[in-house]
Amino acid sequence: MEFFRSSNIDWLGKKWYFLGFSLIFSVAGVLSLLFWHGVPLGVDFKGGTQIKVHFEGTPNEAHIRQALDRAGVRDETVQSISGGGTSNDEVISLPISTASDTAHDQGRAAVEGALTANYRDSGFSIVQEDIVGPTAGKQLTKQAGWAILYSLLGMLIYLWFRFELIYGVAAVVAVFHDTLITVGAFSLTNQEISLTVIAAILTLIGYSMNDTIVVFDRIRENLALSRRESLSDVVNRSINQTLSRTVLTSGLTFLTVLSLYLFGGEVLHGFSFALVIGILIGTYSSIAVAAPMLVAYLDWRGASGKRVSLPAARGVAPKGPRTAKR
Amino acid sequence: MNKNLGTKAILIVVVLLGCVYGIIGIPHGGLKQALLNRIHLGLDLKGGVHLVLQVHVEEAISSATDRDMQSLNTALAQYSATAAKLDPKHPETISITGATPANQSDVRSVLNGNEYQNYEVSSSGNGSYTMTMKQSAIRDLEQRTLDTSIETIRARVDALGVSEPQIEQYNLGDNEILVQLPGIDDAGHVEDIIQETAKLEIHPVASGPYESEAAALAAVNGAPPPDQEILKGTAGNGGTDQYYILKRAAIVEGTDFRDAQPSTDENGRPDITFTLTTDAGDRFYKYTNENKGTGSMAIVLENRIREVAGIEGAIREQGRISGGGISQEYAQSLSMMLRTGSLPASISYLETRTVGPSLGAESIHAGVVAAIAGMLAVMVFMLVYYKGAGVNADLALVLNLVILLGFMGFFSATLTLPGIAGVILTIGMGVDSNVLIFERIREELRLGKTAAAAVQDGFGHAWITIIDTHVTTVVSALILLVFGSGPVKGFALTLIFGLLANIFTAVFVSRTIFDWLLSKKGRDAVLSI
Numbered sequence: 142m143e144f145f146r147s148s149n150i151d152w153l154g155k156k157w158y159f160l161g162f163s164l165i166f167s168v169a170g171v172l173s174l175l176f177w178h179g180v181p182l183g184v185d186f187k188g189g190t191q192i193k194v195h196f197e198g199t200p201n202e203a204h205i206r207q208a209l210d211r212a213g214v215r216d217e218t219v220q221s222i223s224g225g226g227t228s229n230d231e232v233i234s235l236p237i238s239t240a241s242d243t244a245h246d247q248g249r250a251a252v253e254g255a256l257t258a259n260y261r262d263s264g265f266s267i268v269q270e271d272i273v274g275p276t277a278g279k280q281l282t283k284q285a286g287w288a289i290l291y292s293l294l295g296m297l298i299y300l301w302f303r304f305e306l307i308y309g310v311a312a313v314v315a316v317f318h319d320t321l322i323t324v325g326a327f328s329l330t331n332q333e334i335s336l337t338v339i340a341a342i343l344t345l346i347g348y349s350m351n352d353t354i355v356v357f358d359r360i361r362e363n364l365a366l367s368r369r370e371s372l373s374d375v376v377n378r379s380i381n382q383t384l385s386r387t388v389l390t391s392g393l394t395f396l397t398v399l400s401l402y403l404f405g406g407e408v409l410h411g412f413s414f415a416l417v418i419g420i421l422i423g424t425y426s427s428i429a430v431a432a433p434m435l436v437a438y439l440d441w442r443g444a445s446g447k448r449v450s451l452p453a454a455r456g457v458a459p460k461g462p463r464t465a466k467r
Numbered sequence: 468m469n470k471n472l473g474t475k476a477i478l479i480v481v482v483l484l485g486c487v488y489g490i491i492g493i494p495h496g497g498l499k500q501a502l503l504n505r506i507h508l509g510l511d512l513k514g515g516v517h518l519v520l521q522v523h524v525e526e527a528i529s530s531a532t533d534r535d536m537q538s539l540n541t542a543l544a545q546y547s548a549t550a551a552k553l554d555p556k557h558p559e560t561i562s563i564t565g566a567t568p569a570n571q572s573d574v575r576s577v578l579n580g581n582e583y584q585n586y587e588v589s590s591s592g593n594g595s596y597t598m599t600m601k602q603s604a605i606r607d608l609e610q611r612t613l614d615t616s617i618e619t620i621r622a623r624v625d626a627l628g629v630s631e632p633q634i635e636q637y638n639l640g641d642n643e644i645l646v647q648l649p650g651i652d653d654a655g656h657v658e659d660i661i662q663e664t665a666k667l668e669i670h671p672v673a674s675g676p677y678e679s680e681a682a683a684l685a686a687v688n689g690a691p692p693p694d695q696e697i698l699k700g701t702a703g704n705g706g707t708d709q710y711y712i713l714k715r716a717a718i719v720e721g722t723d724f725r726d727a728q729p730s731t732d733e734n735g736r737p738d739i740t741f742t743l744t745t746d747a748g749d750r751f752y753k754y755t756n757e758n759k760g761t762g763s764m765a766i767v768l769e770n771r772i773r774e775v776a777g778i779e780g781a782i783r784e785q786g787r788i789s790g791g792g793i794s795q796e797y798a799q800s801l802s803m804m805l806r807t808g809s810l811p812a813s814i815s816y817l818e819t820r821t822v823g824p825s826l827g828a829e830s831i832h833a834g835v836v837a838a839i840a841g842m843l844a845v846m847v848f849m850l851v852y853y854k855g856a857g858v859n860a861d862l863a864l865v866l867n868l869v870i871l872l873g874f875m876g877f878f879s880a881t882l883t884l885p886g887i888a889g890v891i892l893t894i895g896m897g898v899d900s901n902v903l904i905f906e907r908i909r910e911e912l913r914l915g916k917t918a919a920a921a922v923q924d925g926f927g928h929a930w931i932t933i934i935d936t937h938v939t940t941v942v943s944a945l946i947l948l949v950f951g952s953g954p955v956k957g958f959a960l961t962l963i964f965g966l967l968a969n970i971f972t973a974v975f976v977s978r979t980i981f982d983w984l985l986s987k988k989g990r991d992a993v994l995s996i
Contacts, residue, residue: 296939337955397844405891
């Protein structure tokens with residue numbers, strides 16, 4: 142059984158369709174980030190109090206709010222946990238109550254007290270609490286930012302070392318595109334970005350690179366073997382050759398991540414959502430973003446008159462005809 | 468070829484057994500218990516409390532300079548120079564004024580004396596000097612304060628009976644401590660217990676009690692002198708707050724207490740007996756001897772006055788706090804406070820997280836279901852798509868997981884919920900390598916090569932790409948390991964272990980299985996792939 146036995150699709154020819162597709166999703170994401178839901182930061186980054194409460198009966202949100210208000214708790218958000226209409230769990234969030242770190246956890250005691258005293262519909266138990274002060278919020282945000290930056294830098298350097306700079310740049314642009322669309326997806330669906338979501342994003346950076354490298358490896362190998370074909374033809378052929386492998390591995394990883402999304406419970410929901418989107422887009426970007434960008438850059442270099450030597454990187458011995466040498 | 472195959476097979480079996488040992492040790496009791504003994508569950512799977520607190524080390528610096536200032540004043544009294552701390556924003560600086568040209572050199576030699584070697588002395592002309600604590604001394608003091616805080620918190624937390632508590636310096640910021648207590652579900656209670664041991668000191672009382680802060684201020688003409696401060700509290704354990712004017716420099720601090728026990732006085736009423744360290748005892752003796760019968764001292768806990776006692780006699784190391792109104796409970800809690808030492812500086816909580824035990828169990832359940840579902844899906848697909856070679860891949864996959872769990876057992880790594888996700892991701896990415904190799908082998912077969920040559924070339928060509936792809940993901944995971952904390956670290960670790968194990972199983976094990984198959988089938992073998 143085999144898919145894609147001899148596919149011969151002109152990938153580079155379709156690059157304008159790809160560009161359009163990418164643009165639609167990126168722009169939608171960016172617009173949402175800027176104007177609609179903004180960046181939905183979780184409590185890890187923006188600080189505050191988040192309490193997950195499990196109710197024994199179906200929770201009545203209006204009553205919950207009344208119970209809290211009666212005890213003087215203000216500015217709370219009460220939301221039911223998505224991902225399971227049968228769940229009896231609610232998330233009560235309070236913004237950062239003070240600008241300093243002390244007394245910020247009085248909100249928790251207030252919420253517990255309010256529910257114990259005023260909520261009559263059913264029993265409840267506190268299942269999870271996260272209280273993050275402003276200092277910790279800032280620290281975690283800084284860390285996440287540095288981690289993503291170092292990751293991209295590390296990739297760039299590694300690819301520069303193994304291939305050439307332009308390969309590295311094309312791959313990093315593809316990964317940046319993936320990250321933008323994923324974060325945009327979170328903004329569009331108004332899902333929280335927590336620390337584990339950042340971990341997922343870093344993983345998909347690695348994974349997208351992974352995928353792009355497979356295509357680049359083949360391009361490099363084919364470039365070394367053939368001197369006469371045009372660059373676009375070589376790249377197209379490389380993509381077609383690796384298509385089977387790319388789709389299969391992405392498909393298999395996607396299967397496992399989908400399993401995580403469906404069965405993995407709601408604590409990991411954001412994490413698995415990021416991976417589901419990331420893997421799809423990561424595979425797409427190797428073909429639709431990285432390869433065309435490589436070709437475009439090299440064509441531009443060729444058109445501007447510089448000598449275009451097809452970049453076969455170190456490590457692959459070209460099998461050209463023997464020439465007499467002194 | 469056969470001898471090589473035998474060695475390779477033995478190597479694989481040895482690795483397999485080793486990892487199984489890593490996972491369950493030598494099982495005495497049930498299998499599940501053995502599993503749990505080796506693989507530690509993170510807080511998000513076991514349930515528990517996670518706290519990040521910040522130690523206000525500047526208070527420790529302030530106390531140290533307060534004491535030095537006090538002793539300077541005693542030493543400089545004969546030269547009618549005075550030492551004071553003028554700038555509350557710079558607790559590490561002491562200003563000396565009042566030295567006349569006549570005794571300047573004497574004053575100078577006092578300042579340069581051995582007791583003040585942690586300070587740098589600079590002259591600001593006109594008989595004034597500034598003493599600033601050296602940076603190295605400050606850093607030293609900060610580190611010692613942090614270490615003492617960690618020890619004290621540990622002692623306090625031990626009283627809760629937590630198994631495997633984790634209390635250590637937290638490197639995300641300055642002077643922060645991480646406390647993780649699995650199995651506890653009331654963060655408020657833990658915070659109270661830790662914070663109860665906040666800064667404890669005994670100060671001499673200058674005057675008091677006053678009914679209100681205004682009354683206290685009035686008594687000192689609007690502002691207390693620079694070496695005194697106004698504090699409030701309820702002496703004993705009840706009643707309204709009263710205000711006292713205390714000397715800033717403490718006579719003894721919490722860390723000077725070697726022991727404190729509740730007991731009864733000669734009338735049978737509860738009181739507290741305490742023992743100080745020898746150094747502190749000397750200081751205490753000097754002070755109480757000078758002030759017996761006339762002075763009183765205040766026990767200040769976390770900047771609130773908890774008890775005011777008159778000095779009835781000179782006390783060296785053994786002393787007694789007694790008086791009306793001390794209940795037995797109060798005697799017990801106060802002596803416990805004194806006994807477990809106190810924190811050398813006060814703390815505030817930066818982060819508090821609690822995971823209830825039921826959520827932990829649910830998460831494990833969900834994670835395991837997802838892992839099994841994912842694994843089955845992948846294994847079935849490989850069988851259908853690659854037929855015989857699919858069996859090869861599936862075996863390698865199972866071995867991959869066993870090795871991964873074995874690594875975790877050997878390194879005593881902590882398994883978190885994202886860690887389980889990492890295992891699931893390893894399943895998907897692991898089989899990636901097999902797909903790479905098999906696709907290459909199919910290509911080589913299509914070019915007309917024999918089975919053996921196809922396998923050889925397939926593995927040879929795919930090797931470089933496998934390394935490339937693994938390195939990039941491992942690099943991301945390493946960055947996560949360095950920058951992440953807790954659950955995220957768990958994820959990075961399982962991903963790294965899984966990928967390393969994958970290189971072994973996808974390349975070495977799969978190749979061995981192919982070689983074995985080919986050696987059985989002979990020269991004209993046809994691969995089922």
